[in-house]
Amino acid sequence: MSMSKKYWKGLPELHNSPEFQEKAKNEFAQPLPMDEFLSSDEAEQSGTSRRDFLKVMGFSTAAVALAACETPVTKAIPYVFKPEEVTPGVANFYATTFYDGHDYSSVLVKTRESRPIKIEGNDLSKVTHGGTTARVQASVLGLYDGARLRGPMLKGIDASWKNVDDAVAASLVGGNIRILTSTIISPSTKAVIAEFKSKYPSTEHITYDAISYNALTLANKNVWGKSVVSSYDFSKAKTIVGLACDFLGNWLNPTEFAKQYVLTRKVSKEKPEMSKHYHFESNLSLTGANADERYMVKGSELGNVAVALFNEVAGATGNAKVGGNEKISNAEAVKAIKKAADALIKNKGQSIVVSGVNDEGVQTLVNGINKMLNNYGKTVDVENHFNLKQGDDKKFAELISEMAAGKVNVLMTYACNPIYTAPASLKFVEAYKKVATKVSFANVLDETAQMADVVCPDHHWLESWNDANPKRGHYSLQQPTINPIFSSPRHEGTRQFQDSMLKWSGQKTDYLSFLQGVWNNGIFPNQGKFSDFPSFWANALHDGVVKTYIHKDVVVMPMAKDSLGKPVLAGVATMINELVGDSIIKPVAQEKAKDKKEPFEAVEFHPTPDFNKAATMATAIKGGAFDLIVYEKIGLGNGNNSNNPWLMELPDPISKVTWDNYITMSPIDVKAMGLSEMLRQDIIGSLVDLTVNGIKITVPLFPQPGQAPGTIGLALGYGRNAETMKVAHNVGVNAFQFLNFINDTIQTVSGNVTVTKSEGTHKFAATQIQHTIMGREEYLLREVSLSEYTALDKSAWNPETELPVHGGGKKNVKEIDLWDDHPRLNHKWGMTIDMNSCIGCAACVVACTSENNVTVVGKEEVAKSRDMFWLRIDRYYSSDMSKEKASEENVGTKEMYIEMENPSANPKVTFQPMMCQHCNHAPCETVCPVLATTHSGEGLNQMTYNRCIGTRYCANNCPFKVRRFNWFNYTENKDFADFNPSQLELGKMVLNPDVTVRCRGVMEKCSMCTQRLQAGKLVAKKAGMPIVDGAIKTACQQACPTNAIMFGDVNDTESEVVKWRKDERNYLLLEDVGVKPTVSYMVKVRNQEEKILPKDELIGANKHEGKKEETHTEKKHS
């Protein structure tokens, strides 16, 4: 099939520069250094004669032969006392909770021989629904981070816990104590802080989120009288309007939102309905890339959009309009607002408006719109609210002025790093220096810990007990999956924050007992399932999550004390330890809790929101020539995980750049300023000076299609200056300093920005731009608009591939084959990817890295196209030019093609996960001289590393470019020591022992998680039953939050994957080449008015074009 759209993968291709054309002809981005090797001057001048050469050869042969004789003695060291639940070689899974103050996820942790090696989503969670994000997947590596502190520090010197406790105890006497944390969603931790407060009444707890969502709570207070973050249900929405809100990538709880969002976008002929998603933003975000219609708006005009939309909806629903600036420079966006408003009103009660602008005014207007649309209680819910993102920016600012005035004696920072994350304008650093005793609980020596007097390293989350209440009525438990790695006698050890606080509060209990006390008193009474606490607890620990049906929040208060002042923990610790199952023990505080009135009802009132005031606030930012919008990246987020090499190397889903922080600008602006448009293949960018509010930095520039003209994007999480964080140290610049404190909230948009050219250039390391697919994009992507999908037959939008045969006529490609069919007698594994569901979030990429021991190669190697990802997500831009349009406007063919590669300023984006397609007639297998890559009887293309001699013929012959050559001994070579985790004894522990660690000189690629298949088959064989469909999941499938990847046995006619494959949208990549892939894709359906398919008369022209391709491919075969 031919598509009238033209796709392009990067600016070099778009501009079709001579250099690009030259490069595109080459398979390899870099020329092979043969000439250099064979005929360098150095070689000629050197005195190496043939005789010397033979001598060296002879010696090395002898040395190798000698070395081969050696058989190292391997020791096997069994346990002294084997823990009962551990069986070496068998994985254990523990349900626990990931929460780092920013992201929440309920997860299962896979442990081998008691070490966590992989994170998987917990399907039982009703908050994350078994999905994960790239950051959650990668967090297991943080456990083995060499930068982690081994013990507490006092004034920058290693100290013992006793000394630290004494020092802190001395400082706590008298004076103001302030505890600064990111949002705490753990009821027990809140109780611990309350405990501390009751001992030291001068204590105040301030919540501050590095990336603030404060406006959400303020707006809900304005409109509903409740200072909460409402929850959202995108699955019930038919119209979705996003206003600079990256709800699929980063905003609030993206895992849940992605799941819900995609539910509205799974189309079939039976249910040909999709939600329609309008998006207004400045930076091209992941959510914007997935929107049906995306409009570019300047950062300073985002508030104006809110006002305009409010007035449109108010006008149509008969509500009062607001005054305020409605000026929007993009005329298309103005039209779109009207269109979006119409759609919203049409789907009243089934629509949703969300905004990521952290401005009280904007959020109040958005709440107003949702209220006018009657969405509350349907798609938006303030009752079942989130407990995430409770940061109070105003209080944070007040704290800073208090600190600056020298009124704070002790400042404790937990799960936050304000030295790094506070906006420069708040002058936190200066204020921090004036605090007498600064206590940090960071587990690495981060920016704040470096300046702190006392550092009390907290456990990693995989070593901790904790609980979480992310959403009202939803609880989850965090349990240790490994003993604290740094503990006595080898190290002074880490100590959990809560244990430190309990100790300092004078409590003798440990945190686990305390936690159980809180659950016994506060959560157990709210559920109706279990009658005794031990079974309730055991079940909660097993499932990881609990949903209570009585909507009552845990009251935050110190634990009840008995007459001797000992906390009443309802005897739970002993109860659990001995697990006296048969005697039901009544929690003592249960009756008390019942009497308490719910705090919620007490403050129930409906204020009259002042939308006019909101409109004034929303439009407060004055735009300049350029607006700066700082944003969160999929990889690094708020920088909590900066030191994680997996995330650093993860290509940004949109720009595909790794290991770098840069400003993004519209290519139009870049051209106008005469800066590097990066037309060359090796993507050398310009360096520019960026000045924001008087702070000037030098930063590389990346021209980003889809960036609103007049705006600049800059990612957070980079620019770490903590030296022990070797991976992240000095990578990029710190964008947190440019956060803007206006209207008492920390906002991401700044108006007063200048950009000037600077000296020098910058080399980027991006993954996709270098890979060309030989101009076969049309055979890789298939798209159709919803109206065409419903109206037209399959042959119009997903036609069978036909090839001309000798003697005239055409035959279906399925009937033509060079090779015989191989029957797959037992299993025939197959994978299908729904392109409509894939949002490009990259969780699968990190999951694959983690599962398959895929190595980290670093920026230099990525820049040489030597990245090792087995699974990548190809991102394609598309252009507005179509053949239809060309014929209407009388554009010549040549001009049409040139124009096709020219994007509208705002390109459509398509994501396509790409891994080994396990071709049934695999071209790689036929060229391997040593049979290192072969086909299995179950339809997999297998790679045998120990046979591979590294000729790379297979990679040359792979039409999908999914084979990766292992160039260096990454686990030993000192050049990679700074960032390759496998170079550390500690980092090695994350490796999956069921998968070989590949050595240098071999080819590697997706194995379709063959280790999981083998394990799954063994389970079935042992049980004596056929494999249950869905029992075996590949790592990418398991990690996917949107269920876009389906895997199963195609021979099992009842399997889900067969159902997917029977769908009309199913197609194979490059089918005309005849490789018969095992992986199939499903056509992407866009809910847009514009037609994607050409008109009938143009199909002929396409076919003509297709013929050209065919002769081309035929030539290739012959």
Next chain:
Amino acid sequence: MKTNISPTTLKALLTLVFTVFIFSSNLKAQTADEGAKIFKLNCAVCHASHTDQMGTGPGLKGLFERIPKGDWITKWIINNEKLIKSGDLYANQIYTKYNKTAMTVFEGQIDEKGVASIVAYLKGPDPASKVVAQGPVAGGGVEVVEPKGGIEPLYLILGIIVILAILIGAFRSVRTSMQNSANRSEGKAEISEVTFFQEIKGWMRGHRRLVGVFTIIIAFGGMKSCWDACYNIGVYYDWKTQKGYKPEQPVKFSHKLHAGENEIACQYCHSYVEKSRHAGIPSVNICMNCHKGIQKGPQYGEKEIGKIYAANGFDPKTGQYDPSVDNPLKWIKVHNLPDHVYFNHSQHVVIGKIECTECHGNVKEMTVAEQKAPLTMKWCIECHRKTEVIMEGNAYYDRIHKALKEKYAGQYDVKLTVEKIGGLECGKCHY
């Protein structure tokens, strides 16, 4: 009256008496042996037979002075629970004395005859003392390697060489200076300094034959030590496969004694073999199941078993553990596969129903564990080629069984081997 007993009669009588005596003593010995066997199998885990050593249960030295006479012991051994419940005074007394630790009920396993033989064994002499008295030979042909004492001969030789070299050097300089002083006094010219190297060269020129012999000896010694070094690191009889690799283990553990004579099942110690890819080397706490009670071996007495206690901090005198001790035993792995091979024991043992001996040889006869199979890919593949898959009765195989039967229908002698279900594919073991 003189009674005449003919020498023949006397002979016959004597023979009879002697035979009876021998027969009766043999009978006794037989029961005691039987008892020893039963005791080892059932009781030794918790009780020491001839000492008052406390294991899980009390040591049995002086047992028969303590307990009530009559058939109390029979009742107690066969069903102690019943005896306690019947209200027997002594039974309840000891039950309380030992913290109400329940003893196993042996009803159906040991009958009255068995009890009698156990009693005979317990009343007989301490077998351990016999072993010590008789020396190592009683242990069943185990060669005893005497622990090496004193200085290693190699170091001794090296030391002597160094001392000699120093002496030669000293004598040389003394000789030269004396010669020179003599020369000085005689007014002769001083001898120019001849370097040590030159002197040796000169000496060697004069003693070519001797030097040749020495060179040969040294070269041979070097080769021998190289060979020994290779031997130690596992270059054994079969250069390619390491078949016969038999490293000396940190504990002189005898499979022959445990699996052979005492007939302990392989899975008792290698307990993950049916669950995991690893068969598993038993953790020290598994050893302790038996060796809490059995504190002396037949061969090395307390020495080797003491290594177990050193690993986990068990004090055999008090029966207490020292929780601070954690010195795992560092066994030397005998069967090594390369890292790029995935092998799963449970698959072969549970699904393939392969006996341990098929790959590991007759371990029951091995004093020191030894690699019997070559563990080469050829060996794996040969087995996969000829071994038939047990498909009947396992619903997992239904589909492929049916498909294979159709595929090979009408062909004679087609075996549905591992090969036929993909057992030779690279990706089954290498990933």
